Amino acid sequence: MRRLNVSLAERSYPILVGAGLLSRPELIQPVLPTARVALVSNTTVAPLYLDVLAKGLEKVGVDVTPIILPDGEVYKNSESLNLIYDALLASRCDRGTTIIALGGGVIGDLAGFAAATYQRGVPFVQIPTTLLSQVDSSVGGKTGINHPRGKNMVGAFWQPKLVLADTDTLQTLPDRELSSGMAEVIKYGLIRDLPFLKWLEVSMEGLLSRNGELLAHAIERSCANKAEVVAADELETAREGGRALLNLGHTFGHAIETGIGYGEWLHGEAVAAGTVMAVELSRRLGWLSVADVERVRTLLQSAGLPVAAPNLGADRYLELMSHDKKVVAGNLRLVLLRVLAQAVTYADAPREEIVAAIESCCNG
């Protein structure tokens, strides 16, 4: 088992990565203030993993209230949140109850936001079961739900007490979702870790064949990179750089997700195509070479990810991007690459270059 620490003063917490962690309740028990948990999962994950976790916890004397939600990004909304509140209140969960999220990013975001807001905040434990959630949402404390007008428009920062990333759960993950998570893994290399980027280029085949040791290494490196960024800028208040750098490809990517409707593309797929746009724009600004862009495109493709975006029209892209939370007082601030493995936030890209980058990366 690998162990790393996310350093956030009194909100610091450990991430444990390895095989077979779901059946080790003794890892969870020490962080519970009372012997009471609400276990939030979905209809896909619960049949696979809820029993082993719940039975283990019950065996050590913990009372478990399961809360099972429908599966999918379309359910990351206020209705699902209310289902959680209703279940917590119906079973009289109090402020000492710990909410455990067992599932992917949607479950983590929903359960985390419920933990942040139920009775003004209860303890939270994350057990992410997808690669994407293990490398992305398990670090940083972002929780929230979508609004019809945009992704993650309602939410809170709420740090977990513990994250368990059990690599065994990746064995049942559909190929498309494994690739989707790989988009975020690759992102860490691209924004700040050249050795990791090189390691990914030579290890992608083994990762996609789900070698447990390779996956554990990729998760650990990803979380360590994210933890360093988050520790320096917990609430995303840095004016330049900081947490915003984690959004490489995301402003374009969110526009793709919103523009074609949530759920058509997976998050990582949209981020992959968005990353190509950001990299292409970086080239147009004179920061990357044609070879750099090709190298990024090749790595994303080798991970089974799309490198061309749906053709919504550049105007529609710009309109959707202007809704992004990263837009402060009207200024479109993008994450771009000065060189490979060195990301920056940049608000001065000329509109015509943004349009050209979008158009050159769209299908058809």
Added chain:
Amino acid sequence: MRRLNVSLAERSYPILVGAGLLSRPELIQPVLPTARVALVSNTTVAPLYLDVLAKGLEKVGVDVTPIILPDGEVYKNSESLNLIYDALLASRCDRGTTIIALGGGVIGDLAGFAAATYQRGVPFVQIPTTLLSQVDSSVGGKTGINHPRGKNMVGAFWQPKLVLADTDTLQTLPDRELSSGMAEVIKYGLIRDLPFLKWLEVSMEGLLSRNGELLAHAIERSCANKAEVVAADELETAREGGRALLNLGHTFGHAIETGIGYGEWLHGEAVAAGTVMAVELSRRLGWLSVADVERVRTLLQSAGLPVAAPNLGADRYLELMSHDKKVVAGNLRLVLLRVLAQAVTYADAPREEIVAAIESCCNG
């Protein structure tokens, strides 16, 4: 103008108390990160005070988006919260937008929770226009909404950047609401400030006739007392005492509010009758004298408050009280008085004494 500081490390903020503050935008402007505010108010307060505030802000170059909600505790719910989110998104408010609450406790709680959760948190300014909200919800950072199963079951801690308590707004407050606020003012004397309690006993007539200087003193003393308690226990995590002491009369009071339906009794009225129950229970435990109980009852009555509770039956009271957030792992923890002006949290009151205290304080 009086000024006091709520000390919460980097979340510290000032409270300004005095007459005519609404028409002084220069007091607000320094805390705004961008020249953009959303002004949340209700249909009762907006016609009286929104214009002077909005016009003043606009005159100094601040863009104001008004969001007007229906008036009443029954609207402190997820529907009103969604109205705020919708309006913020429709007018493209971003993370630099400051949400200003102009109204009583309901508006403060709703707008504060919207500020805590819109795009994972935006700056917040409170302009409470009722005595209750000026002395209670303007200090402490509690925000939230009600759930059909209980008050304030969903919420967050979110500190304002600034609180403006304009005593002029109390001139238009209905008598019943002025009295309701006085229940919380009296509470501060009862739990920790004997000189203030004595001052209230001799000043109540002048306070009810709305003498501005007396009101400003009562607000300042109340906020100073609350600020000291909150500074020592920001997140209500103290095992004994701490913020919980501010809930004198509230566990009984919430049972009254829930038992007869929100909105029938004002919050302070329920707290007043609940305070009599808590004081009577303290006497039954041998901590207060009959004369002490009479003294409390007399002061509350002189403030125009009820001192007898609706007769819901003791069993119903106990059932409702067991839903209270202050119940940790099944234990009914009450705030009682060891002596006048010295409150304690106490989990060991015998059930039969609680029942007797409830029954002796009920009408009929």
